[in-house]
Amino acid sequence: MTPVTDVVVTGLGATTPLGGDVASTWRAALAGESGARHFDNDWAETYELPLTFAAQIKVAPSEVLPRQEIKRMDPSAQYAIIATREAWDDAGSPEVDPERLGAVVSSGIGGIWTTLDGWDTLQEKGARRVLPMTVPMLMPNSPAAYVELELGARAGAHALVSACASGAEAIGYAVEMIRSGRADVVVAGGTEAAIHPLPVAAFAASRTVSLRNDDPAGASRPYDVNRDGFVLGEGAGIVVLESAEHAAARGARVYARIAGVGLSSDGYHITSPEPSGRGQIAAMSRALADAQVTSADVVHVNAHATSTVVGDLIEARGVRDVLGADADQVALSATKSMTGHLLGGAGALETIFTVLALAERTAPPTINVTDPDPELVLDLVRDKPRDLRSGQVAAINNSFGFGGHNVALVVTSA
Amino acid sequence: MAHSEQEILAGLAEIVSEETGLPTDSVLPEKSFTDDLDIDSLSMMTIVTLAEEKFDVRIPDDEVKNLATVGDAVTFITKAQG
Numbered sequence: 001m002t003p004v005t006d007v008v009v010t011g012l013g014a015t016t017p018l019g020g021d022v023a024s025t026w027r028a029a030l031a032g033e034s035g036a037r038h039f040d041n042d043w044a045e046t047y048e049l050p051l052t053f054a055a056q057i058k059v060a061p062s063e064v065l066p067r068q069e070i071k072r073m074d075p076s077a078q079y080a081i082i083a084t085r086e087a088w089d090d091a092g093s094p095e096v097d098p099e100r101l102g103a104v105v106s107s108g109i110g111g112i113w114t115t116l117d118g119w120d121t122l123q124e125k126g127a128r129r130v131l132p133m134t135v136p137m138l139m140p141n142s143p144a145a146y147v148e149l150e151l152g153a154r155a156g157a158h159a160l161v162s163a164c165a166s167g168a169e170a171i172g173y174a175v176e177m178i179r180s181g182r183a184d185v186v187v188a189g190g191t192e193a194a195i196h197p198l199p200v201a202a203f204a205a206s207r208t209v210s211l212r213n214d215d216p217a218g219a220s221r222p223y224d225v226n227r228d229g230f231v232l233g234e235g236a237g238i239v240v241l242e243s244a245e246h247a248a249a250r251g252a253r254v255y256a257r258i259a260g261v262g263l264s265s266d267g268y269h270i271t272s273p274e275p276s277g278r279g280q281i282a283a284m285s286r287a288l289a290d291a292q293v294t295s296a297d298v299v300h301v302n303a304h305a306t307s308t309v310v311g312d313l314i315e316a317r318g319v320r321d322v323l324g325a326d327a328d329q330v331a332l333s334a335t336k337s338m339t340g341h342l343l344g345g346a347g348a349l350e351t352i353f354t355v356l357a358l359a360e361r362t363a364p365p366t367i368n369v370t371d372p373d374p375e376l377v378l379d380l381v382r383d384k385p386r387d388l389r390s391g392q393v394a395a396i397n398n399s400f401g402f403g404g405h406n407v408a409l410v411v412t413s414a
Numbered sequence: 415m416a417h418s419e420q421e422i423l424a425g426l427a428e429i430v431s432e433e434t435g436l437p438t439d440s441v442l443p444e445k446s447f448t449d450d451l452d453i454d455s456l457s458m459m460t461i462v463t464l465a466e467e468k469f470d471v472r473i474p475d476d477e478v479k480n481l482a483t484v485g486d487a488v489t490f491i492t493k494a495q496g
Contacts, residue, residue, distance in 0.1 A: 068435040129467055132459040 005179045008247050008414070009255045011091025011240030012352050013083035013189075017233050017339055020059030021086050025349075026356055028338070029364045030385045034217035035339050036231045047197045050204045053216035054195045055233035055340025072133060073146060074111030075193035079236035079345070080143035084150060084187055091240035094185055094250060102155035102186040103148040104174040105238070106166035108344030108401070109194045110140030116198060143191045147238075155183040161344075163401030164304075166190050167237060168347025168409055172261035174241050184246040189348035191236035203232055206271065208308060220341075221368035222305035222312050222334035223376045230306035233340025237348030239355070256355045259394070259412040260291025266404030273311055273400060277318035283406035284322040284396060291410035293394045295326035300363050300388055300395035301378075302354045305334035306341050313375055315398060320377045331363040331386050332378045338367055347399030351409055354397040358413045361388040416495045417469055422488045429464045430484075433457050443485030451484075471495055 014021060017035025018028035028035075035055040044052040061078040062070055070078060084105075114137040121129050136142060141159035148157035156177065160169045167190020174188035203209045210229040212219035220231040247254055264286065266279035273280065288295070301319055305312045312334070320327045335353050342349055357363050363386045372380065392413055399407045417425065427441035436451060447453045453461070462473050465487070471494040473481075481487045 066435065068433070071432070125467070128472075129463060131463055132456050136456075 006244035007175045007178045007241050007258050008244050009239050009258060009355050010094070010242045010247050010252045011087040012255065012355065013085065013087030013090060013238040014236060014349055014352055015057060015059060015079050015082045016235035016342070016349060017055035017058055020064065022352060029335055029353065030362065032365045032367045032383060033338060034367060035233065036216040036219055038216055043197050043200070047201060049197065049200055050211055051200055051209060052213045053219065054200065055231050056195055057235050072137070074114040074137045074142060076107050076111055076191050077137070077143040077146045079193055079234070080105050080189070080191040080238065081146055081150060083189065083191070083236040083238035084147045087187065087238040087240050088151065092252060094240070094242065094252065096185045096246070098152045098154045100155055100184040101151060101153040102174065102177050102183040103144055103151065103153045103157040104160065104170040104177070104186060104188040105144040105147050106160045106170040106190045106344055107140050107143055107192055108161065108163045108166045109192060109199065111138035111142055112194055112196055112199060114138040116196060147187055151187060153187070162405035162407070163403055164341065164343050164346055165399040165401035165405040165407040166344035166347065167349065168351060168397060168399035168407040169263070169405070171239060171241070171258060171348060171351050172263065172407055172409060175258050175261050178241060178243050184243050186241045187238060188241055189236060189238035190345045192343040192345040193234050194343055195232055195234050200232060208271070210307065218368050220307045220337045222303070222307040222337050222366060223316070223373050223380055224369045225371045225373050227307045227309060227312065229308055230336065231340035233342045234345065235342050235349065236345050237352045239348070239351060254414040255359045256414050257412045258409055259293065260287040260410030262287025262290060262408040264406045266406065268404055271402050273314050274404065275314060277314045277321065279404060279406045280315055280318040280398065280400060281321050283408040284318065284398065287396065287408035287410045288322070291394065291412060293410060293412060295323040297392070297394040298323055298326065298330055298396060299393040300331045300333070300354070300357050302350045302357070302395065302397045303332055303334045304398040304400045306336055313373065315400070316376055316378050327378060330379060331381045331388060333357070333364050333381045334366040335364055347397070347407060350399065351397050351411070354395050354411045357388065358393065358395050358411055361390065362386070363388055419488055419492050422469060422491050423484070425468050426465060426484060426487060429461050429468065433460055441484055443483065443488060445484050446482055447484070465491065469495065
């Protein structure tokens with residue numbers, strides 16, 4: 001068997017509802033804080049929205065980026081660039097041949113602010129007032145393109161769109177780029193900036209979001225019997241991935257390895273997960289096989305767990321199916337209880353959480369679970385972080401998306 | 415109401431500064447948009463779009479290539495105000 005190129009994580013970056021960088025986000029997550037808040041504007045009244053809250057980004061890009069960059073990027077690209085700069089710096093700004101440097105940055109929805117602002121301009125002022133940057137700002141590959149430009153990456157820039165699995169799929173694709181020998185270093189992740197009245201109204205119409213307007217911080221409650229939908233979030237997570245050889249040659253600090261990538265599709269329904277969890281099970285099983293680890297090695301799962309009524313339990317049963325009796329020694333975390341659901345950014349941020357959980361041997365908590373669903377078949381980390389065991393261990397990060405996209409990543413300790 | 419050449423220069427300088435980050439006092443009549451101010455075609459079209467709105471004029475696409483300097487643009491907009 002051909003040895004698989006080891007892919008390691010050497011840099012982390014994020015901007016999220018919990019903080020403007022990875023350190024503050026992780027600290028808030030371990031402290032069990034919620035990023036969900038009432039809108040700080042009059043959207044709810046103006047548009048008669050049934051939803052009055054979301055997990056909006058904690059630090060506005062205008063506090064971090066120069067004005068000219070703000071003007072040239074949709075917020076989704078702004079978040080990606082902020083996270084990229086942190087991740088690249090965190091990795092020690094690796095010297096790498098530009099032809100061997102890649103960028104894979106995904107968004108589930110793309111530049112919706114730009115699209116809708118442009119539409120408003122067209123309606124109010126006519127075609128001649130529509131700005132020429134509109135297309136490069138609204139296109140869903142825009143964050144990937146800006147990251148590629150930022151770093152001068154020439155091995156390839158890609159934007160995989162798979163709804164709420166996009167951020168994880170981007171990381172999976174980046175792993176494949178390194179394994180196949182196309183790149184030594186790839187900057188990868190996901191971003192989303194879709195807290196705009198239209199998607200808010202549309203998600204509310206789809207009955208997938210919580211309408212707990214009197215308690216935003218308590219609205220995202222995965223595995224609680226009273227869960228009633230997800231909380232819309234926004235932000236970006238970016239990782240610097242590197243072949244183990246390249247990282248070792250420059251003496252880079254290694255957080256963890258992305259050892260396994262598992263992909264599948266449900267072939268079932270445009271929004272509902274397949275009830276038996278067959279597709280999710282396939283993704284997890286493939287990721288474990290790809291990583292060449294067994295269920296006994298797994299100590300932690302960062303669940304997709306958006307806090308919808310059916311989705312969370314299908315996933316939990318799937319995890320048990322895949323891990324069998326070893327599931328009893330697995331700490332399950334549902335971090336969307338704190339961050340809200342970053343859609344295309346979710347899988348990337350949760351990969352960062354999974355990497356940090358292994359690096360620090362600490363599983364983050366799940367908040368708002370006052371009354372756990374009796375059908376939950378796994379050991380949920382509630383309220384407080386939990387220590388993970390020492391030694392060589394593995395964790396799974398799950399991400400699933402509308403359309404039946406399933407992505408599981410297996411992270412192993414450095 | 416028609417704007418004076420000085421007002422147009424000041425307004426253009428604001429637009430160019432917003433787009434490029436250059437200080438407004440570097441946007442002088444003799445400066446070339448491409449050679450001195452390093453403005454690419456996409457930025458130039460953005461500036462034209464914003465200038466049309468600000469001064470309530472029409473700058474046809476065919477004319478844009480004739481606007482080599484900031485002064486050219488000030489002159490064109492002054493006349494286009496009618």
